[in-house]
Amino acid sequence: MEWTAAEILARLKAGLKNEDSRIEGSFTMDNLQAVAEELARYGSMLIQPMWDEMDLRIDEVITSGNENHYVFWAKQVEDETGTKVVGNARAYGVRDGSGTVYLALISPEAAAPTEDVVELVEAYIQTQRPVGAKPVISAAEALEVTINGVIELQEGADIEAIRTQAQADVKAYLAETALDGRADTALNYYRVGMIIGAIDGVKEIISYTVNGGEESLNASYSQFFDLKGLTLNASG
Secondary structure, eight states, rough: OOOOHHHHHHHHHHHHHHTOOOBTBBOOOOHHHHHHHHHHHHHHHHHHHHHHHHHHHHOOOOOTTTTHHHHHHHHHHTTTTBOOOEEEEEEOOSSSSSOOEEEEOOOSSOOOOOOOHHHHHHHHHHTTOOOOOOEEEEEEEEEEEEEEEEEEEEOOOOHHHHHHHHHHHHHHHHHHHOOSSSSEEEOOOOHHHHHHHTTTTEEEEEEEETTSSSSEEETTTTTTEEEEEEEEEOOH
């Protein structure tokens, strides 16, 4: 049986008011047992989500030479100044016995890294890879995104300030999702609308398109979305 926090606290409070075994000014053993049981139940509520999250992450545990290990290695690489050169990476191992592992990289600024960075990462991974592995390392490919929309402004709102904020917020969303996880990257059309609609001064989104359409976009394992342009105009 599952219990809410409110129900558990109510049961705990009821246990402390057990008039049959209560001694004024102190706890009886019965009451202490009731309190302990309810606190244990409440603690279980807090711990269970952590166990659920751990179960979800079991397949992401780094083991020698798997895809996650290549991502880990790439993100450890530093330049001559001690600065990390990779913001994120995604690996794809070919299941044909060849040992080939493809690894795509993006910079800490969520852009395609330079050839120098690719070579630096490749040199380091060659010192870490398992025997027989054949890593193929490259810069991730940018897929350009253009957003156009018409919005209704709140009274006194500044359209230029809204445009600037929209640019920053959408770029942050794209950077957050770039090469995230093992699966292909998705740009959620409705998430873009939620981001724009949440900006101060926007009363309503009349219409908007992403790359000329009204649907989500998908990128392959080695691609990431790059905001090329964002245009918002006020209605009326």
